Amino acid sequence: MDKKELKKRELTESMKTYILENGLAKSSLRNLAKASDTSDRMLLHYFQDKEELMTDVLQAITQDLIQLLKANETGTWPLKTLIPYLSQMMKEPVIKPYLNLWLELMAEASKKEEPYYSAARDIASSFKNFYKEVLMVEPGQSKEHMDAFALVLVEGMVMMDALDFDDDIRNALGGLNELGEN
Amino acid sequence: MDKKELKKRELTESMKTYILENGLAKSSLRNLAKASDTSDRMLLHYFQDKEELMTDVLQAITQDLIQLLKANETGTWPLKTLIPYLSQMMKEPVIKPYLNLWLELMAEASKKEEPYYSAARDIASSFKNFYKEVLMVEPGQSKEHMDAFALVLVEGMVMMDALDFDDDIRNALGGLNELGEN
DNA sequence: AATTTTATGTAGCGGTTGCTACATGTATAA
DNA sequence: TTATACATGTAGCAACCGCTACATAAAATT
Numbered sequence: 245m246d247k248k249e250l251k252k253r254e255l256t257e258s259m260k261t262y263i264l265e266n267g268l269a270k271s272s273l274r275n276l277a278k279a280s281d282t283s284d285r286m287l288l289h290y291f292q293d294k295e296e297l298m299t300d301v302l303q304a305i306t307q308d309l310i311q312l313l314k315a316n317e318t319g320t321w322p323l324k325t326l327i328p329y330l331s332q333m334m335k336e337p338v339i340k341p342y343l344n345l346w347l348e349l350m351a352e353a354s355k356k357e358e359p360y361y362s363a364a365r366d367i368a369s370s371f372k373n374f375y376k377e378v379l380m381v382e383p384g385q386s387k388e389h390m391d392a393f394a395l396v397l398v399e400g401m402v403m404m405d406a407l408d409f410d411d412d413i414r415n416a417l418g419g420l421n422e423l424g425e426n
Numbered sequence: 427m428d429k430k431e432l433k434k435r436e437l438t439e440s441m442k443t444y445i446l447e448n449g450l451a452k453s454s455l456r457n458l459a460k461a462s463d464t465s466d467r468m469l470l471h472y473f474q475d476k477e478e479l480m481t482d483v484l485q486a487i488t489q490d491l492i493q494l495l496k497a498n499e500t501g502t503w504p505l506k507t508l509i510p511y512l513s514q515m516m517k518e519p520v521i522k523p524y525l526n527l528w529l530e531l532m533a534e535a536s537k538k539e540e541p542y543y544s545a546a547r548d549i550a551s552s553f554k555n556f557y558k559e560v561l562m563v564e565p566g567q568s569k570e571h572m573d574a575f576a577l578v579l580v581e582g583m584v585m586m587d588a589l590d591f592d593d594d595i596r597n598a599l600g601g602l603n604e605l606g607e608n
Numbered sequence: 609a610a611t612t613t614t615a616t617g618t619a620g621c622g623g624t625t626g627c628t629a630c631a632t633g634t635a636t637a638a
Numbered sequence: 639t640t641a642t643a644c645a646t647g648t649a650g651c652a653a654c655c656g657c658t659a660c661a662t663a664a665a666a667t668t
Contacts, residue, residue: 248644267537272625284626286646294626323605344536351533354526354588355449365589372594385604392594393601400582406536407547412554412574419575422567423505423605430614454655466656468616476656613666624655634645 252290252300255280259301260308264341268348268360271298295359302349302363309342310370320380323394324424328417330398334405343402371395434472434482437462441483442490446523450530450542453480477541484531484545491524492552502562505576506606510599512580516587525584553577 262279263271273284273294280287291297321329333339346367352360375391397420404412444461445453455466455476462469473479503511515521528549534542557573579602586594 269537273627274625283647285628285648288627289645347529347536348533350585350588351530354529361589365591368586368589368591386597386600389597389601389604392597393605395594396582396586396598397579398582399585400578400580403532403581403585404550404578406532407543407550409547409550412577415568415571415574416578418568419571422571423575455657456655465617467618467658470657471615609668611666611668613664615662615664617660617662619658619660621658622656625653626651628649628651630647630649632645632647634643636641636643638639638641 248290255282255287255290256301256304259297260304263301264305264345267344268352273297299359299363302359303366305342305345306363306367306370309367310374312338312342313370313374317374317378320378322380322382323390324421326375326379327394327397327401327420331401331405331413331417334402343405346402347406368395371398430472437464437469437472438483438486441479442486445483446487446527449526450534455479481541481545484541485548487524487527488545488549488552491549492556494520494524495552495556499556499560502560504562504564505572506603508557508561509576509579509583509602513583513587513595513599516584525587528584529588550577553580 258280259271259276262276266275273287276297277284277287287297291300316333334343346364349360349364349367353364355361372391372395375394376387379387379391379394381387381390397416401413401416404410404416440462441453441458444458448457455469458479459466459469469479473482498515516525528546531542531546531549535546537543554573554577557576558569561569561573561576563569563572579598583595583598586592586598
Protein backbone atom coordinates (compact mmCIF):
# COMPACT_ATOMS: atom_id res chain seq x y z
CA MET A 245 0.00 0.00 0.00
CA ASP A 246 0.95 3.56 -0.72
CA LYS A 247 2.78 5.20 2.13
CA LYS A 248 0.78 8.37 1.65
CA GLU A 249 -2.44 6.38 1.76
CA LEU A 250 -1.35 4.81 5.03
CA LYS A 251 -0.71 8.19 6.61
CA LYS A 252 -4.11 9.38 5.42
CA ARG A 253 -5.77 6.50 7.24
CA GLU A 254 -3.85 7.25 10.39
CA LEU A 255 -4.95 10.87 10.20
CA THR A 256 -8.53 9.84 9.44
CA GLU A 257 -8.51 7.70 12.56
CA SER A 258 -7.61 10.53 14.92
CA MET A 259 -9.95 12.97 13.18
CA LYS A 260 -12.81 10.49 13.55
CA THR A 261 -12.35 10.58 17.30
CA TYR A 262 -12.16 14.34 17.42
CA ILE A 263 -15.26 14.89 15.31
CA LEU A 264 -17.30 12.41 17.31
CA GLU A 265 -16.30 14.10 20.54
CA ASN A 266 -16.57 17.71 19.40
CA GLY A 267 -19.00 17.88 16.50
CA LEU A 268 -18.74 19.35 13.03
CA ALA A 269 -18.92 22.97 14.11
CA LYS A 270 -15.67 22.76 16.05
CA SER A 271 -13.92 20.72 13.39
CA SER A 272 -11.78 23.40 11.81
CA LEU A 273 -8.62 22.31 10.03
CA ARG A 274 -6.56 23.75 12.86
CA ASN A 275 -8.51 21.85 15.52
CA LEU A 276 -8.46 18.62 13.55
CA ALA A 277 -4.72 19.05 13.06
CA LYS A 278 -4.12 19.60 16.76
CA ALA A 279 -6.07 16.43 17.52
CA SER A 280 -3.92 14.55 15.02
CA ASP A 281 -0.69 16.01 16.33
CA THR A 282 0.10 17.79 13.09
CA SER A 283 -0.62 21.09 11.35
CA ASP A 284 -3.42 22.31 9.09
CA ARG A 285 -0.68 22.68 6.52
CA MET A 286 -0.05 18.93 6.64
CA LEU A 287 -3.73 18.02 6.50
CA LEU A 288 -3.96 19.93 3.25
CA HIS A 289 -0.86 18.13 2.08
CA TYR A 290 -2.56 14.77 2.42
CA PHE A 291 -6.07 15.86 1.49
CA GLN A 292 -6.84 18.06 -1.46
CA ASP A 293 -9.14 20.33 0.49
CA LYS A 294 -11.48 20.26 3.45
CA GLU A 295 -14.30 18.71 1.48
CA GLU A 296 -12.23 15.68 0.48
CA LEU A 297 -11.05 15.37 4.07
CA MET A 298 -14.57 15.48 5.49
CA THR A 299 -15.85 13.05 2.90
CA ASP A 300 -13.20 10.53 3.93
CA VAL A 301 -13.69 10.94 7.65
CA LEU A 302 -17.48 10.88 7.49
CA GLN A 303 -17.33 7.73 5.41
CA ALA A 304 -15.09 6.13 8.01
CA ILE A 305 -17.43 7.19 10.80
CA THR A 306 -20.35 5.72 8.86
CA GLN A 307 -18.53 2.40 8.59
CA ASP A 308 -17.89 2.41 12.34
CA LEU A 309 -21.53 3.07 13.04
CA ILE A 310 -22.58 0.21 10.78
CA GLN A 311 -20.17 -2.07 12.62
CA LEU A 312 -21.63 -0.92 15.92
CA LEU A 313 -25.13 -1.72 14.73
CA LYS A 314 -24.16 -5.11 13.38
CA ALA A 315 -22.25 -6.06 16.52
CA ASN A 316 -25.40 -6.06 18.64
CA GLU A 317 -27.31 -7.98 16.02
CA THR A 318 -28.63 -11.29 17.36
CA GLY A 319 -31.33 -12.63 15.14
CA THR A 320 -34.53 -10.84 14.25
CA TRP A 321 -37.04 -9.14 16.49
CA PRO A 322 -40.62 -7.96 16.29
CA LEU A 323 -41.24 -4.22 16.17
CA LYS A 324 -42.53 -4.04 19.72
CA THR A 325 -39.30 -5.52 21.01
CA LEU A 326 -36.88 -3.81 18.67
CA ILE A 327 -38.08 -0.23 19.10
CA PRO A 328 -37.93 -0.17 22.91
CA TYR A 329 -34.54 -1.82 22.72
CA LEU A 330 -33.23 0.87 20.38
CA SER A 331 -34.73 3.65 22.49
CA GLN A 332 -32.70 2.28 25.37
CA MET A 333 -29.60 1.95 23.24
CA MET A 334 -29.81 5.66 22.42
CA LYS A 335 -28.87 6.38 26.01
CA GLU A 336 -25.59 4.47 25.75
CA PRO A 337 -22.52 6.70 26.04
CA VAL A 338 -20.93 4.86 23.09
CA ILE A 339 -23.88 5.77 20.90
CA LYS A 340 -24.58 9.34 22.03
CA PRO A 341 -21.74 10.99 20.07
CA TYR A 342 -22.99 9.36 16.91
CA LEU A 343 -26.49 10.71 17.50
CA ASN A 344 -25.23 14.24 18.07
CA LEU A 345 -23.18 14.08 14.91
CA TRP A 346 -26.15 12.58 13.11
CA LEU A 347 -28.33 15.56 13.96
CA GLU A 348 -25.63 18.02 12.99
CA LEU A 349 -25.26 16.18 9.70
CA MET A 350 -29.02 16.32 9.18
CA ALA A 351 -29.05 20.07 9.59
CA GLU A 352 -26.47 20.43 6.82
CA ALA A 353 -28.18 17.78 4.72
CA SER A 354 -31.46 19.68 4.80
CA LYS A 355 -29.65 22.48 2.96
CA LYS A 356 -28.36 19.94 0.42
CA GLU A 357 -24.84 20.89 1.46
CA GLU A 358 -22.13 18.53 0.26
CA PRO A 359 -20.47 16.33 1.36
CA TYR A 360 -22.96 16.27 4.23
CA TYR A 361 -26.09 15.54 2.24
CA SER A 362 -24.52 12.45 0.69
CA ALA A 363 -23.04 11.27 3.95
CA ALA A 364 -26.39 11.62 5.70
CA ARG A 365 -28.15 9.69 2.96
CA ASP A 366 -25.54 6.94 3.19
CA ILE A 367 -26.03 6.65 6.90
CA ALA A 368 -29.80 6.61 6.61
CA SER A 369 -29.49 3.84 4.03
CA SER A 370 -27.38 1.86 6.47
CA PHE A 371 -30.11 2.30 9.04
CA LYS A 372 -32.60 0.95 6.53
CA ASN A 373 -30.43 -2.09 5.89
CA PHE A 374 -30.21 -2.63 9.61
CA TYR A 375 -33.98 -2.88 9.90
CA LYS A 376 -34.10 -5.01 6.80
CA GLU A 377 -31.91 -7.56 8.55
CA VAL A 378 -33.17 -7.33 12.08
CA LEU A 379 -36.87 -6.54 11.99
CA MET A 380 -39.34 -9.40 12.14
CA VAL A 381 -42.72 -8.73 10.67
CA GLU A 382 -46.11 -10.13 11.57
CA PRO A 383 -48.46 -11.77 9.12
CA GLY A 384 -50.44 -9.23 7.15
CA GLN A 385 -47.66 -6.68 7.39
CA SER A 386 -45.43 -5.65 4.50
CA LYS A 387 -41.75 -5.98 5.36
CA GLU A 388 -40.88 -2.95 3.29
CA HIS A 389 -43.54 -0.89 5.01
CA MET A 390 -42.54 -1.89 8.49
CA ASP A 391 -38.85 -1.33 7.84
CA ALA A 392 -39.61 2.23 6.82
CA PHE A 393 -41.96 2.60 9.75
CA ALA A 394 -39.25 1.55 12.18
CA LEU A 395 -36.77 3.89 10.53
CA VAL A 396 -39.07 6.87 10.85
CA LEU A 397 -40.08 6.05 14.40
CA VAL A 398 -36.54 5.71 15.67
CA GLU A 399 -35.41 8.89 13.95
CA GLY A 400 -38.21 10.71 15.69
CA MET A 401 -37.08 9.29 18.99
CA VAL A 402 -33.55 10.47 18.34
CA MET A 403 -34.88 14.00 17.99
CA MET A 404 -36.92 13.84 21.16
CA ASP A 405 -33.94 12.38 22.97
CA ALA A 406 -31.84 15.36 21.92
CA LEU A 407 -34.40 17.63 23.59
CA ASP A 408 -34.49 15.42 26.69
CA PHE A 409 -38.17 14.73 26.05
CA ASP A 410 -37.84 11.35 27.73
CA ASP A 411 -41.46 11.26 28.87
CA ASP A 412 -42.62 11.54 25.30
CA ILE A 413 -40.37 8.74 24.16
CA ARG A 414 -41.82 6.58 26.91
CA ASN A 415 -45.37 7.60 26.02
CA ALA A 416 -44.78 6.96 22.36
CA LEU A 417 -43.61 3.46 23.18
CA GLY A 418 -46.86 2.99 25.06
CA GLY A 419 -48.75 4.29 22.06
CA LEU A 420 -46.98 1.83 19.80
CA ASN A 421 -48.25 -1.06 21.89
CA GLU A 422 -51.81 0.23 22.00
CA LEU A 423 -51.82 0.60 18.24
CA GLY A 424 -51.03 -3.01 17.58
CA GLU A 425 -53.64 -4.55 19.82
CA ASN A 426 -56.99 -3.24 18.78
CA MET B 427 -45.62 51.67 23.63
CA ASP B 428 -41.95 52.44 23.84
CA LYS B 429 -40.52 53.78 20.62
CA LYS B 430 -37.46 51.62 21.03
CA GLU B 431 -39.64 48.56 21.54
CA LEU B 432 -41.49 49.37 18.35
CA LYS B 433 -38.28 49.58 16.36
CA LYS B 434 -37.17 46.27 17.86
CA ARG B 435 -40.30 44.60 16.56
CA GLU B 436 -39.81 46.06 13.13
CA LEU B 437 -36.25 44.72 13.08
CA THR B 438 -37.40 41.37 14.42
CA GLU B 439 -39.87 41.16 11.56
CA SER B 440 -37.28 41.55 8.83
CA MET B 441 -34.81 39.28 10.60
CA LYS B 442 -37.47 36.59 10.86
CA THR B 443 -37.78 36.58 7.10
CA TYR B 444 -34.05 36.48 6.57
CA ILE B 445 -33.46 33.63 9.00
CA LEU B 446 -36.27 31.53 7.55
CA GLU B 447 -34.90 32.00 4.07
CA ASN B 448 -31.19 31.62 4.83
CA GLY B 449 -30.84 29.57 7.97
CA LEU B 450 -28.98 30.13 11.22
CA ALA B 451 -25.51 29.56 9.79
CA LYS B 452 -25.74 32.57 7.51
CA SER B 453 -27.37 34.76 10.12
CA SER B 454 -24.42 36.90 11.12
CA LEU B 455 -25.11 40.33 12.58
CA ARG B 456 -23.86 41.89 9.36
CA ASN B 457 -26.17 39.79 7.19
CA LEU B 458 -29.15 40.32 9.47
CA ALA B 459 -28.44 44.04 9.42
CA LYS B 460 -28.29 44.15 5.64
CA ALA B 461 -31.62 42.35 5.46
CA SER B 462 -33.08 44.92 7.84
CA ASP B 463 -31.60 47.85 5.98
CA THR B 464 -29.42 48.90 8.88
CA SER B 465 -25.98 48.16 10.35
CA ASP B 466 -24.69 45.57 12.80
CA ARG B 467 -23.86 48.56 14.94
CA MET B 468 -27.57 49.45 15.14
CA LEU B 469 -28.69 45.89 15.85
CA LEU B 470 -26.45 45.91 18.89
CA HIS B 471 -27.91 49.26 19.81
CA TYR B 472 -31.39 47.78 20.05
CA PHE B 473 -30.41 44.34 21.31
CA GLN B 474 -27.94 43.80 24.11
CA ASP B 475 -26.04 41.11 22.25
CA LYS B 476 -26.58 38.44 19.64
CA GLU B 477 -28.05 36.00 22.11
CA GLU B 478 -30.83 38.39 23.13
CA LEU B 479 -31.47 39.13 19.48
CA MET B 480 -31.72 35.48 18.52
CA THR B 481 -33.92 34.71 21.50
CA ASP B 482 -36.37 37.37 20.40
CA VAL B 483 -36.41 36.40 16.75
CA LEU B 484 -36.68 32.68 17.42
CA GLN B 485 -39.54 33.33 19.79
CA ALA B 486 -41.29 35.33 17.09
CA ILE B 487 -40.72 32.58 14.55
CA THR B 488 -42.11 30.04 16.99
CA GLN B 489 -45.26 32.12 17.37
CA ASP B 490 -45.66 32.29 13.62
CA LEU B 491 -45.31 28.56 13.33
CA ILE B 492 -47.93 28.02 16.00
CA GLN B 493 -50.27 30.33 14.14
CA LEU B 494 -49.62 28.40 10.95
CA LEU B 495 -50.48 25.16 12.66
CA LYS B 496 -53.61 26.54 14.28
CA ALA B 497 -54.83 28.11 11.05
CA ASN B 498 -55.32 24.75 9.41
CA GLU B 499 -57.00 23.34 12.47
CA THR B 500 -60.52 22.14 11.71
CA GLY B 501 -61.74 19.83 14.40
CA THR B 502 -60.04 16.64 15.48
CA TRP B 503 -58.77 13.74 13.40
CA PRO B 504 -57.80 10.12 13.91
CA LEU B 505 -54.14 9.27 13.68
CA LYS B 506 -54.45 7.58 10.32
CA THR B 507 -55.90 10.70 8.81
CA LEU B 508 -53.77 13.25 10.62
CA ILE B 509 -50.35 11.75 9.93
CA PRO B 510 -50.75 11.43 6.15
CA TYR B 511 -52.17 14.95 6.08
CA LEU B 512 -49.13 16.30 7.92
CA SER B 513 -46.73 14.39 5.72
CA GLN B 514 -48.32 16.16 2.77
CA MET B 515 -48.18 19.49 4.52
CA MET B 516 -44.43 19.10 4.91
CA LYS B 517 -44.11 19.55 1.17
CA GLU B 518 -45.74 22.97 1.22
CA PRO B 519 -43.36 25.80 0.29
CA VAL B 520 -44.72 27.86 3.17
CA ILE B 521 -43.73 25.14 5.61
CA LYS B 522 -40.39 24.03 4.19
CA PRO B 523 -38.32 26.94 5.57
CA TYR B 524 -39.63 26.20 9.04
CA LEU B 525 -38.59 22.57 8.75
CA ASN B 526 -35.08 23.48 7.62
CA LEU B 527 -34.73 25.90 10.50
CA TRP B 528 -36.17 23.29 12.83
CA LEU B 529 -33.46 20.80 11.92
CA GLU B 530 -30.75 23.40 12.27
CA LEU B 531 -32.14 24.31 15.66
CA MET B 532 -32.17 20.65 16.66
CA ALA B 533 -28.49 20.29 15.81
CA GLU B 534 -27.66 23.14 18.17
CA ALA B 535 -30.11 21.89 20.76
CA SER B 536 -28.44 18.51 20.88
CA LYS B 537 -25.35 20.31 22.16
CA LYS B 538 -27.47 22.08 24.78
CA GLU B 539 -26.45 25.37 23.20
CA GLU B 540 -28.49 28.38 24.31
CA PRO B 541 -30.71 30.03 23.24
CA TYR B 542 -31.26 27.23 20.73
CA TYR B 543 -31.92 24.42 23.19
CA SER B 544 -34.70 26.39 24.87
CA ALA B 545 -36.17 27.55 21.59
CA ALA B 546 -36.24 24.01 20.26
CA ARG B 547 -37.92 22.74 23.40
CA ASP B 548 -40.52 25.50 23.16
CA ILE B 549 -41.29 24.59 19.59
CA ALA B 550 -41.52 20.90 20.37
CA SER B 551 -43.92 21.72 23.19
CA SER B 552 -46.05 23.67 20.75
CA PHE B 553 -46.12 20.62 18.52
CA LYS B 554 -47.29 18.56 21.47
CA ASN B 555 -50.06 21.02 22.17
CA PHE B 556 -51.06 20.83 18.56
CA TYR B 557 -51.58 17.08 18.77
CA LYS B 558 -53.33 17.50 22.09
CA GLU B 559 -55.91 19.65 20.38
CA VAL B 560 -56.20 17.98 17.04
CA LEU B 561 -55.63 14.27 17.49
CA MET B 562 -58.64 12.01 18.00
CA VAL B 563 -57.98 8.77 19.81
CA GLU B 564 -59.70 5.44 19.51
CA PRO B 565 -61.17 3.52 22.44
CA GLY B 566 -58.51 1.61 24.33
CA GLN B 567 -55.84 4.14 23.43
CA SER B 568 -54.32 6.59 25.88
CA LYS B 569 -54.55 10.17 24.59
CA GLU B 570 -51.23 11.04 26.17
CA HIS B 571 -49.56 8.04 24.57
CA MET B 572 -50.94 8.69 21.13
CA ASP B 573 -50.08 12.39 21.24
CA ALA B 574 -46.46 11.49 21.92
CA PHE B 575 -46.61 8.79 19.29
CA ALA B 576 -47.79 11.26 16.67
CA LEU B 577 -45.12 13.73 17.72
CA VAL B 578 -42.34 11.19 17.35
CA LEU B 579 -43.66 9.84 14.08
CA VAL B 580 -43.94 13.23 12.42
CA GLU B 581 -40.50 14.31 13.60
CA GLY B 582 -39.09 11.19 12.02
CA MET B 583 -40.84 12.04 8.79
CA VAL B 584 -39.38 15.52 8.86
CA MET B 585 -35.93 13.97 8.95
CA MET B 586 -36.60 11.58 6.10
CA ASP B 587 -38.10 14.44 4.12
CA ALA B 588 -34.89 16.42 4.54
CA LEU B 589 -33.01 13.53 2.94
CA ASP B 590 -35.60 13.24 0.16
CA PHE B 591 -36.42 9.73 1.32
CA ASP B 592 -39.95 10.10 0.04
CA ASP B 593 -40.41 6.39 -0.62
CA ASP B 594 -39.74 5.63 2.99
CA ILE B 595 -42.24 8.21 4.16
CA ARG B 596 -44.83 6.62 1.90
CA ASN B 597 -43.91 3.14 3.09
CA ALA B 598 -44.04 4.19 6.72
CA LEU B 599 -47.55 5.52 6.17
CA GLY B 600 -48.43 2.11 4.79
CA GLY B 601 -46.89 0.49 7.83
CA LEU B 602 -48.94 2.69 10.12
CA ASN B 603 -52.13 1.41 8.55
CA GLU B 604 -51.08 -2.22 8.75
CA LEU B 605 -50.23 -1.82 12.41
CA GLY B 606 -53.69 -0.69 13.38
CA GLU B 607 -55.67 -3.39 11.73
CA ASN B 608 -54.47 -6.70 13.07
C1' DA C 609 -32.67 77.88 24.94
C1' DA C 610 -29.92 74.72 27.30
C1' DT C 611 -29.25 70.08 28.51
C1' DT C 612 -29.69 65.45 28.32
C1' DT C 613 -30.91 61.35 25.92
C1' DT C 614 -31.17 58.70 21.79
C1' DA C 615 -29.77 57.46 16.98
C1' DT C 616 -26.39 56.62 13.73
C1' DG C 617 -21.72 56.57 11.17
C1' DT C 618 -16.91 55.21 10.93
C1' DA C 619 -13.35 52.55 12.16
C1' DG C 620 -11.20 49.06 14.21
C1' DC C 621 -9.90 45.14 17.49
C1' DG C 622 -8.85 40.43 18.31
C1' DG C 623 -10.46 36.29 16.98
C1' DT C 624 -11.53 32.45 13.56
C1' DT C 625 -11.84 30.35 8.99
C1' DG C 626 -9.88 27.72 4.61
C1' DC C 627 -6.11 28.01 2.05
C1' DT C 628 -1.46 29.33 -0.15
C1' DA C 629 3.39 31.01 -1.15
C1' DC C 630 7.88 30.19 -0.08
C1' DA C 631 11.37 28.00 2.04
C1' DT C 632 14.10 23.95 3.58
C1' DG C 633 15.08 19.59 5.09
C1' DT C 634 14.77 14.56 4.10
C1' DA C 635 13.98 10.38 1.86
C1' DT C 636 13.85 7.99 -2.55
C1' DA C 637 15.36 6.98 -7.38
C1' DA C 638 18.56 7.56 -11.25
C1' DT D 639 26.37 10.61 -5.98
C1' DT D 640 23.44 13.40 -7.89
C1' DA D 641 18.77 14.59 -9.08
C1' DT D 642 14.15 14.38 -8.09
C1' DA D 643 10.21 13.83 -5.30
C1' DC D 644 8.12 14.19 -0.89
C1' DA D 645 7.60 16.09 3.94
C1' DT D 646 7.24 19.76 6.94
C1' DG D 647 7.80 24.62 9.06
C1' DT D 648 6.80 29.52 9.02
C1' DA D 649 4.19 33.14 7.71
C1' DG D 650 0.55 35.31 5.94
C1' DC D 651 -3.74 36.55 3.13
C1' DA D 652 -8.46 37.81 2.61
C1' DA D 653 -12.78 36.97 4.37
C1' DC D 654 -15.51 36.49 7.99
C1' DC D 655 -17.16 36.77 13.15
C1' DG D 656 -19.18 39.40 17.52
C1' DC D 657 -18.42 43.41 19.57
C1' DT D 658 -16.68 48.17 21.05
C1' DA D 659 -14.63 52.96 21.25
C1' DC D 660 -15.24 57.36 19.67
C1' DA D 661 -17.50 60.78 17.39
C1' DT D 662 -21.53 63.45 15.91
C1' DA D 663 -26.18 64.50 14.57
C1' DA D 664 -30.86 64.56 15.83
C1' DA D 665 -34.55 64.40 19.03
C1' DA D 666 -36.70 64.80 23.49
C1' DT D 667 -36.80 66.85 28.03
C1' DT D 668 -36.06 70.45 31.24
